[in-house]
Amino acid sequence: MITGAAARIGAAVARALHQRGCRVLVHCNSNLEGANALVTQLNRDRPGSACAVSADLSTISGVDQLIAASMEFSATLDVLVNNASRFYPTAVGETQAYEWDDLINSNLRGPYFLSQGLMQALRSANGAIINVLDVHAQRPMPGHAAYCISKAGLAMLTLALARELGPDVRVNGVSPGAILWPEREVDEAAKSAILKRTALHRLGDPADIASAVTYLALDAPYVTGQILAVDGGRSLNI
Numbered sequence: 001m002i003t004g005a006a007a008r009i010g011a012a013v014a015r016a017l018h019q020r021g022c023r024v025l026v027h028c029n030s031n032l033e034g035a036n037a038l039v040t041q042l043n044r045d046r047p048g049s050a051c052a053v054s055a056d057l058s059t060i061s062g063v064d065q066l067i068a069a070s071m072e073f074s075a076t077l078d079v080l081v082n083n084a085s086r087f088y089p090t091a092v093g094e095t096q097a098y099e100w101d102d103l104i105n106s107n108l109r110g111p112y113f114l115s116q117g118l119m120q121a122l123r124s125a126n127g128a129i130i131n132v133l134d135v136h137a138q139r140p141m142p143g144h145a146a147y148c149i150s151k152a153g154l155a156m157l158t159l160a161l162a163r164e165l166g167p168d169v170r171v172n173g174v175s176p177g178a179i180l181w182p183e184r185e186v187d188e189a190a191k192s193a194i195l196k197r198t199a200l201h202r203l204g205d206p207a208d209i210a211s212a213v214t215y216l217a218l219d220a221p222y223v224t225g226q227i228l229a230v231d232g233g234r235s236l237n238i
Contacts, residue, residue, distance in 0.1 A: 003027040004084030006034035012206035057110030067117040077121040082111035083132040090146040107150035123168040133175040162225030170224040177231025179204040199233020
């Protein structure tokens with residue numbers, strides 16, 4: 001299962017895991033058109049290997065809905081990728097309570113209760129959970145306090161679940177840097193400034209994250225409780 005997989009990084013992860021032979025459940029919140037298009041493509045390559053489910057993971061009912069859909073799609077679950085995330089600015093002094101709830105619930109509470117609800121299925125399969133974080137989980141981005149706090153919580157969730165669910169389930173994280181620009185407009189000067197603070201001086205690619213997730217999910221049987229930075233060296237100089 002890959003949450004937030006209708007487009008961008010999540011879609012790249014779904015394709016990568018599918019290419020490795022996995023059946024994939026493609027979750028989306030509202031972009032069902034994109035999720036269905038991806039599933040159609042994957043099922044064209046391998047019939048019956050993918051399905052799409054829409055659910056709002058900022059609500060407990062949405063989490064429960066996705067858990068039920070997962071069990072209907074497959075009796076077993078080998079990999080859960082908590083990728084779904086909401087991102088927008090919340091300046092301190094101007095943050096509204098509903099913004100706090102939205103970001104924390106989507107980016108932290110949702111992954112926690114989804115992991116909890118799928119825990120037994122993952123244990124039965126000796127499976128893996130991969131959480132997709134952000135370089136700003138460690139170092140705050142100005143004007144985005146609530147978002148950064150939610151991702152910092154997801155980092156601790158990664159470590160806590162690795163401790164709690166071992167030895168049956170491995171839990172790791174991937175922390176992207178500048179991979180894709182936000183869907184909201186970013187001016188060229190800001191883009192240039194970000195890339196100058198990245199050791200490799202260039203934008204990454206969703207495939208970079210997908211390969212890291214695939215490694216941790218399928219090829220790292222003795223790795224748990226780790227957060228892999230895939231940021232071109234951005235975390236060296238923020």
